[in-house]
Amino acid sequence: EPEVTQTPSHQVTQMGQEVILRCVPISNHLYFYWYRQILGQKVEFLVSFYNNEISEKSEIFDDQFSVERPDGSNFTLKIRSTKLEDSAMYFCASSEYIGPVNYGYTFGSGTRLTVV
Amino acid sequence: GQQVMQIPQYQHVQEGEDFTTYCNSSTTLSNIQWYKQRPGGHPVFLIQLVKSGEVKKQKRLTFQFGEAKKNSSLHITATQTTDVGTYFCAVNTNAGKSTFGDGTTLTVKP
Numbered sequence: 001e002p003e004v005t006q007t008p009s010h011q012v013t014q015m016g017q018e019v020i021l022r023c024v025p026i027s028n029h030l031y032f033y034w035y036r037q038i039l040g041q042k043v044e045f046l047v048s049f050y051n052n053e054i055s056e057k058s059e060i061f062d063d064q065f066s067v068e069r070p071d072g073s074n075f076t077l078k079i080r081s082t083k084l085e086d087s088a089m090y091f092c093a094s095s096e097y098i099g100p101v102n103y104g105y106t107f108g109s110g111t112r113l114t115v116v
Numbered sequence: 117g118q119q120v121m122q123i124p125q126y127q128h129v130q131e132g133e134d135f136t137t138y139c140n141s142s143t144t145l146s147n148i149q150w151y152k153q154r155p156g157g158h159p160v161f162l163i164q165l166v167k168s169g170e171v172k173k174q175k176r177l178t179f180q181f182g183e184a185k186k187n188s189s190l191h192i193t194a195t196q197t198t199d200v201g202t203y204f205c206a207v208n209t210n211a212g213k214s215t216f217g218d219g220t221t222l223t224v225k226p
Contacts, residue, residue, distance in 0.1 A: 031212055042219055043151075043159060043204060048212030056211035091158055098212045104149060104161030105214065 002026040004108035006092050012114045013082050021077045021111045023092030032075045033093040033105060034067065036060070043091070049075065050098060082115045089113075120145075120205055122217030130225050135192040137220035139205035147208055148181055148188040153219070154201040162190075195224050 005024040013019050025032050034046040048055040049067055064080045075094075079086055089112050093105040121140045129135050139148060147166045151159040163172055165181035165188060172179045178191045192199055202219040209215075 033212060033214075035214075043153075043206075043216040045213045045215065050212070056209065056213045058213065095212075098210070104151075104164055105159075106161065107158040109158050 002106070004092055004094055004106050006090075006108035006111050008111060009109065010112045010114070012116060015084060015115055016081050019079050019082055019113065021079075021090050021092075021113070023075045023077075023108055024073050025075055025092065025094030026096075026106055027073070029094035029096050029106070031055075031095045031098045032067075032069070033095075034077045035091045035093060035107075036088040037091065037110075038088045046077070046090075048098070055098070079113075082113075084115050087113060087115045120148075120207055120215060120217040122205055122220055124220055125218065126221050126223075128223045128225065129195050131197060132194050135195050135199070135222055137190050137203050137205075137222075139188045139190075139217050141186050141207070144185045145188075145207050146185075149206045149208065149214070150179060150188075150190050151204045151206060151216075152201050153204065157201070159204060192222075195222070197224050197226055200224050 007022045032049045035043050037043045045058050046061045047057040047067055066078045068076050089110045091110045092108045095105045123138050127135055149164045150162040152162055153159045163179050168185050169183045170181040176193045180189045200223055202221045204219045205217045206214045
């Protein structure tokens, strides 16, 4: 079964440093997403991306965050100057369709980001 | 935006007992999706409901969407230890934002 692949699985970074989280969505999917989950809490939407543009973003996705599709396969999330409260599991997801009837997202296994 | 409340937060059952989690909204929902997240894992899509009063079944799992499209439920019959995890409902917007409920964490005692 097709998978969304995320690297690295764990990332430890110092406060103020930049991190790039990488994702390879499912090849025939056109819509890409980033979500985060603080330990023990619910999954929170960060951003959706289609056709090299952000479709929607949450209030969490402020100027320190950016997304990019640098080539035909990778989808990245950059956090420019990490803060302690950025520590969370970051999930990439993709879907074939968008909107209310999207037949579900396929999530990657996540990158656990720890900011120290 | 659309918000969903999910109850209960935790449910502990004996293996073989039934389990139900509920997702409620104060506004009419265009759709509802259900996901399962195993401990230490990632959310896995289970099902999507879009029609008023819709009922769908997957083996021991029964999903319902309320007539008014303001609530949904997931019912598991005769739980097994493999059912442990957190079950989330989620609502999607046109632009791809998915709002997740707080989740119900199910533990099953053998």
